[in-house]
Amino acid sequence: MKKTMGAFDHATLPKTGILLANLGTPDAPTAKALRPYLKQFLSDRRVVEIPRIIWWLILNLIILNLRPRKSAEKYAQIWTSEGSPLLANARKQTALLQGFLSQRIASPYAVELGMRYGNPSIASAIAKLQAQNCTRILVFPLYPQYAASSTASALDAVWDTLKQTRNVPAIRTIRNYHDHPAYIKALADSVREYWSINGKPEKLVMSFHGVPRYTLDKGDPYHCECHKTGRLLAEALGLSKDQYLIAFQSRFGKAEWLKPYLAATLEKLGKDQVKRVDVVCPGFSSDCLETLEEIAMEGKEIFQHNGGGEYHYIPALNSRESWIHAMYDIALDNLHGWVSTEWDAEHARQEGLKTALRAQALSESKADV
Numbered sequence: 096m097k098k099t100m101g102a103f104d105h106a107t108l109p110k111t112g113i114l115l116a117n118l119g120t121p122d123a124p125t126a127k128a129l130r131p132y133l134k135q136f137l138s139d140r141r142v143v144e145i146p147r148i149i150w151w152l153i154l155n156l157i158i159l160n161l162r163p164r165k166s167a168e169k170y171a172q173i174w175t176s177e178g179s180p181l182l183a184n185a186r187k188q189t190a191l192l193q194g195f196l197s198q199r200i201a202s203p204y205a206v207e208l209g210m211r212y213g214n215p216s217i218a219s220a221i222a223k224l225q226a227q228n229c230t231r232i233l234v235f236p237l238y239p240q241y242a243a244s245s246t247a248s249a250l251d252a253v254w255d256t257l258k259q260t261r262n263v264p265a266i267r268t269i270r271n272y273h274d275h276p277a278y279i280k281a282l283a284d285s286v287r288e289y290w291s292i293n294g295k296p297e298k299l300v301m302s303f304h305g306v307p308r309y310t311l312d313k314g315d316p317y318h319c320e321c322h323k324t325g326r327l328l329a330e331a332l333g334l335s336k337d338q339y340l341i342a343f344q345s346r347f348g349k350a351e352w353l354k355p356y357l358a359a360t361l362e363k364l365g366k367d368q369v370k371r372v373d374v375v376c377p378g379f380s381s382d383c384l385e386t387l388e389e390i391a392m393e394g395k396e397i398f399q400h401n402g403g404g405e406y407h408y409i410p411a412l413n414s415r416e417s418w419i420h421a422m423y424d425i426a427l428d429n430l431h432g433w434v435s436t437e438w439d440a441e442h443a444r445q446e447g448l449k450t451a452l453r454a455q456a457l458s459e460s461k462a463d464v
């Protein structure tokens with residue numbers, strides 16, 4: 096009989112898998128590639144919560160006819176020789192974390208990247224981890240602040256995949272790390288480094304991806320977690336309350352989203368003739384369409400069109416060493432009992448396990464089934 100992915104095998108040692116989960120991106124900056132990506136994204140009930148029939152009509156009759164072309168034009172402006180910045184950055188983070196862990200974790204482990212929408216899918220990442228005999232998986236969403244539309248949606252994709260799996264691994268999930276000291280330090284380091292090269296602004300704007308206002312009313316902690324990250328980053332940078340602002344970007348649709356909107360904030364700062372504004376996006380672990388086009392290009396246009404002075408976008412954490420270090424710290428906080436950092440003890444444990452497995456396989460191969 097054909098064995099399924101991740102099928103039990105007596106003779107192999109179990110590993111711990113780390114599944115880095117991010118949002119995903121289209122395969123190409125074209126309307127043809129944008130259509131299935133947007134269809135998958137915007138059909139997610141965690142992302143759009145309005146009644147299905149009404150939304151089905153709006154999505155299929157209006158949005159999927161107009162948005163793919165418009166979004167493709169935006170993606171074309173930020174696409175690189177390595178493809179989508181979000182995917183290229185997430186791949187680098189995966190490889191760097193894998194390398195970083197190899198110097199610190201003595202137990203067998205594997206790291207894979209899965210995207211909630213598009214490729215490589217979360218299902219393909221889980222299949223790769225299971226093929227490497229990972230019997231335990233830590234799901235690490237690359238969203239520091241929890242939102243149902245990002246974090247919970249990534250977890251939905253994990254459960255949906257596991258529903259179709261016989262030999263389900265043990266699962267742990269990281270809910271958030273908006274106030275983790277290593278994450279805040281990585282953010283503060285990146286801003287300080289930017290300022291040491293480019294000088295300081297009159298105002299620092301911390302811009303987070305928006306979500307509909309009703310999600311806050313229904314109990315989503317995202318708004319509060321963004322504010323806490325903002326406050327901790329300001330404290331780490333020694334900023335007073337009048338030196339920084341928190342705003343929310345990327346409003347989608349007609350409903351009210353979290354306020355203040357970034358566009359209105361930049362418009363006001365421009366009208367107030369602020370001499371220099373820097374914008375940082377602490378919620379995005381990788382640069383992507385939302386930072387490189389909406390913040391670095393559109394934001395600059397809004398600020399300066401309204402009379403503002405210099406405008407700087409401070410890059411996302413991407414593959415900064417302090418961020419890879421923070422990813423390691425956050426992962427390790429959630430891997431207690433699953434991995435060891437003590438090489439000699441772990442080596443002895445692995446040798447013992449191998450011997451026990453060999454003996455067990457031998458005795459079971461002799462036993463009647």
Ligand SMILES: C=CC1=C(C)c2cc3[nH]c(cc4nc(cc5[nH]c(cc1n2)c(C)c5CCC(=O)O)C(CCC(=O)O)=C4C)c(C)c3C=C
Nearest residue numbers: 118119120121142166181242244245304306347383384385
């Ligand atoms: C913090 C992370 C994110 C949350 C929360 C989030 C919510 C959310 N997004 C949309 C609609 C769109 N977002 C789009 C792009 C996009 N969104 C995030 C992150 C979060 N979204 C990222 C990192 C990106 C960029 C992806 C890339 O390829 O670079 C898009 C697609 C682009 C476009 O057509 O504008 C849409 C659409 C909603 C409705 C929502 C919460 C309800």
Ligand SMILES: [Fe+2]
Nearest residue numbers: 118304345385
């Ligand atoms: Fe989004």
Ligand SMILES: [Fe+2]
Nearest residue numbers: 345346385389
């Ligand atoms: Fe956007």
